[in-house]
Amino acid sequence: NEPIKIGGIAPITGTFAGLGSDTIEGIRMALEEVDYEIAGREIELFTEDTGGNTSQLLSGLDALEIRDEVDIILGPVLGGEGMAMIDWASDTDIPIIVTYSAPEDVTMRRAQPNVARAGWTGAQVMFDFGAYVVEDLGYNSVVIIGQDYAFPYNQAGGFMKGFYLAGGERVERIWHPIGTDDYSSIFATMPLDVDAALVITGGDDAIRFVSQWFDFGMDEDLPLLASANTVEPTVLPEIGDIAIGIQSSMHFAEGIDRPEFIDWAERYQEMFGKVPSAASDHGYTAARMALMAIEEMEGNIEDREEFMNIVRATEIPDAPRGPFRLDEYGNPIQNVYIKEVREVDGRLTNVVLETYEDVSQFGPFKDYPELYMSLPEHSASFPPDTQEEFFELLPEDFLSEFGF
Amino acid sequence: MPDNEDYILQTINLSKSFGGIKAVNNVSFKVKPKENLGVIGPNGAGKTTMFNLITGYIPIDSGEIIFENNNIEKLPARKRSLTGISRTFQTSQLFLDLTIKENLFLAANKNQNTYNIFIPWNKDKEKIEKSIEIAKEIGLYDNFNVKAKELPHGKRRLLGIGQALISDSKLLMLDEPAAGLPAQERNTISKLIKKITKELTLIIIDHDMDIIFDLADRVLVMNQGEILAIGDPEEIQNNEEVQRIYVGGE
Amino acid sequence: MINKIKNNFNSFSFIAIVILALFAPYILTPFLLTVLIRVLYMTILTYSLSFLAGKGGMVSLGQTLFFGLSGYTLAILLISHGFSHWTAILAAMGAALVGALLIGLITIRTTGVYFIMISLALGQMAWAVALQWSSLTHGDDGIIGIRPPDLFGFSLTNRVNFYYLLLISFVLIFLFLRMISLSKFGLALKAVSNNPDKIQSLGYNTSLIRYISFVISGFIAGLSALFFVYYNGIISPVTVGINQAVWILVAAILGGINSLIGPLIGVTAVILMEVQLSRFTDRYMMIIGTVFILVILFMPEGIWGKIQELRR
């Protein structure tokens, strides 16, 4: 019996090395749980580094597929990588389970039969946050400050769709380049006639943004909401105590109060000596999806189409982050958590305030995927600035469902 | 006085200072075609600087330089070179990483057809021949395909002179061609220079009196940036001022 | 005489390599063919540096600027504006050319270490524009989904077809650069970097010679971008960032910057190192960096230089 070969691809060097190594660790954890053996076949893991560089990603994918002849690929991690991968995937039939990479088109407008996703889309985790902000916090107008590229557009888009459909009225947007050092000039020009500010950023930008927000006393003017990445556990300790009280939403939170999650997080901590991130979870979940499918096929995974069908039918009710199954496009339907940064046992933690169950990548449009996909893609200026303009694009019978 | 037409090179009130130092100060002199002019003077008298001014290697402060009845003081160095002035440098200036052949060829070519990238330079038979000829003349043909940096000091000097010779110049300016060479090589150089200067004009700086007095028709003595004396060799040799300033002794 | 044999030896080995390369798709495993494709287009990019640095003494960390100008022009015109392939290709090469014509005016004013610094800064400027001007360049994600055209009925999406087109172009560029280095211009360029004062005094226009070679090199960098973008279907800021600039420098120095064979060897070596080392360790950048340091300390002429030294 030949071993089954699994390929993992992620940025292990470069700016996003943190996300990449978390992902690979998650994969390792799942494989170690089964001792690198399943259905009587040994499992070998091959990893490739993308360096955060899309051309390196492509040569890595080539290496995994043609040189190492892997059976399944897990990855990639970054947004741009996902889009480049989908182009590549359309020329082959190798099964791919996407981990952290979150562009929605990977499992939407450009969905491929051989691609499924273990993670999320940017918009998916924001729809309900938009609704929450209106319904629970009572804000009707918001200013969004975000990094100027596709992923934040997508998150803002999800947020705004949920926000408008819950009755929110107006959103202003300020886009700034990735790697901005100084946000004070943005603060200086910021509209203050709104109810709250939402920042959509991540990585080192997040650290700088939030620190400077408080340094410049902006907290005296506006409450600050955040996208999930802004206050994810890896950056939280770097931001420090000022982050306490910031609310955000995601399909993952280190403070999820499920026994499965607590157990999983503890084991991860034991193995790698650090708190798991969403990227760790996605590596882990993707590997588990693969393992479950292999098991179901009793190790005979040579029929790739069949294999993908089984992967796409994955259901994991006891997944660490919450019950998990895939929609017909291959994207998870999962819990989304509204969370708040608090200090728990001397450590900053995203504590879950509210749970929205069974959220699809189409959010409030979950019964109207065609309508969703017929709208323009999320961009710097779509959805429009006001509820009124947005609603003009939607059919009345759809709106009436939301009471408009 | 002969007419201006009779001079190949003429400088009028040429001046150059570096900071406070007047390196060349109001220097005027004339050179006749095919004449051999020797230039001597103490260290720092301004000899090399004067060469640099004439060849356009450094810009002048004031004055005029007339070469074959044209004012050239505004031309850049490479254009002056194209009018037919070539020189050697006090510290030998070669293309050390290139071969003797290439060194000579570049000098022979003088920026002709440089931008035609389609023909290998090796195919320019005429100039290759010429390079070979000169290489034989200066005794470097045996080392034709050796890099210049592998040559000993004396041969490098010869190569520098070879480059000046090959470039079809009307006026040849040599800055201490014999410096740092043992007596025998000095002789070779001296002979070589003598042989070639029949057809062209020469200005030569050297501290070796034997060479100067052997080669020069006239001698120009510089001191502190100014012309101290100019005249035929005997005259200069007997000039007390020159004796005191330059040659030394009681 | 000796020289003649040596020259012929080089031509013979060149022809032998070309013949081998013609059969490569049938000899190599499919994966090694993809490696070979990368080697070829990265070598073209590396030539743009080695020509400038090896012949002209101008070590540039900014060749990615022209790579980016051409690659982004191509991608933007194709994807965002739906231009035809031929228009887009012409415009891309035009952009690289005009860029080199303008940037050259600044850079050739400097030499040596100053040239390195300024080229680095300008290259980073290109990277910054690619990253930050996201309405045009799609920011960090880059522009994706570029598909190569069909050529005389051959689909270039097919790797083997793509390979042959690339091979032909590579050989042409190789011969072009070889022709230049054998021409008077090549000789003059070598002389310019060896002793600029002297060549000036022989009547050559040093600035013009440096300028022209700068433009040629920018153009070649632009050319390599076409292959890169069509093959990968993507262009993004990292491909014009400092890592790429350093990468080609490492490859050129490792192989030997003074010849046309050296960069080919260097690029092959670095790509093989990446491909092989990264399977065993995540720390392969450290190893490549260390190799680079050792080469500079102990083998300044690179691998090819060493080989030739041994052959002599």
Added chain:
Amino acid sequence: MLQVENLNSFYGQSQILYDINFELYKNETVIVLGRNGMGKTTLLRSIMNMNPPDNEGSINFKNLDISKFPSYDIAKSGIGLVPQGRRLFPSLSVYEHLTMTHRKGENNDWTPEKVFDLFPEIARRKNNKGTDLSGGEQQMLAIGRALVTNPSLLLLDEPLEGLAPVISEKVIDTVNLLKEEGITILWVEQKAVFIEKVADRVIIIEKGEIVYQANTQEFIENKEVKSEYLGV
């Protein structure tokens, strides 16, 4: 004090000095004569182990072989240099030239103040840049700069170059003063004008070889040598 044995010096491929042998005794002043380009400066550079030239042979100073020392250690062991062409530092003021290198010697103690007493001309221009001075003043400063290192052996390379006669006189007087203080002096010169005023001995270099050594008296009387090697 100083013994030079079988010294050969090269600039790259070309040999400048051939088998130089001589000795310098404590507290004497020796003048090295030779025409332009005969290798006098090269000799001093070799003693200081400045690069180029490359040297072969041994140089003993105070019974220590210093030929392989880096030049700053040679200077520290007690050799001061007044270089040809002065080589002042454009970035430093006159005063800084003197304070920068001031260090105490074995028996003498030249301070910047003492230098200013000796050359009041430059004291007045204390805060000017060294290179703003006139040629003669620059020469004084270069001598002063070497003096404050309080050397026991002073190397002078054509110190009278560009000096007016009065100043030359003054430099000569200074050298005699230094001699009284116990400093040994090796002085390189082209002309033989003032020799009897300072020198104990004379060495002549011709094309890189020592062709003549004698005490001053003998040299002055030897017309032949003078005309042969110095063109007098």
Added chain:
Amino acid sequence: MFSPQVTLTILNGLTQAGLLFLIASGLTLAFGLMQVVNLAHGAFYLLGGFIGYSVFRATSIWWLAVIAGGLGIAIIGFFMERILLEKIRGNMLSETLLTIGISTVIADIVLFIWGGRPLSIQTPEFLNPRLNIFGVRYPGFRVFILFLSIAVGTILWFILFKTQLGAMIRAGVDDREMVAALGINIRKLFTLVFLLSAFLAGAAGVVGGTYLSLQIGTDVRYLVLALVVVIIGGMGSVGGAAIGALITGLILSFSGAYFPQLSFSLTFAPMVIILALKPGGLLGRKIT
């Protein structure tokens, strides 16, 4: 006088200039004496910041972190200068290329030790009061950086122009050989200056890591900004670095406020203009 927005933008420009000066002064100093463009300077900044980060985590003493970051890099600088650069001294091109190799290795070491996650050093409370300057709220730490850089500039100026050591360094820039012939250990002087330069880069990393953050990639960004500063001001001139930092800082700040999409690229504009007019930089020597 100005609108609050402009006031704020100017203040930011000044603080950015402060940080840039801290980095660029070290770069220019080493170049002035040794003619080495240390392209590992950005990696020094990054590694210094990370060392400071760990020290701060362990001790919570900010000053100690700054000193540790500086010293850590100074030690690395020492070995780099003594073991590697020394081997190819005089070959400027090889020396420069070598520093590129070193920066690659350092960046990977950082990744290995600290992982790829972005890190940030907490601003010490006592250095960060909320101030009100000309009617705008302004964080005290930034004002502190400004004063720190002025202090460092003054100290450098004092060392260079008022001490014997400084005279030696300046003389060494003019004429190394002559300095050696006067009995000054030029080797030691080189090492010392390189250490000082490395110390400044490392300490600047800690300061920068406090009000900005640290991440793989920051090294290149600050290396390039420092190069721009130094090219504008003139290689080797500390005063030039101050002017260059001021120009670059203000441009970064104003373009960030008004043309965010081009903010980084615009910082290159003055460099291009100055190069075209004065290739040696504003206060630099003429390039020969």
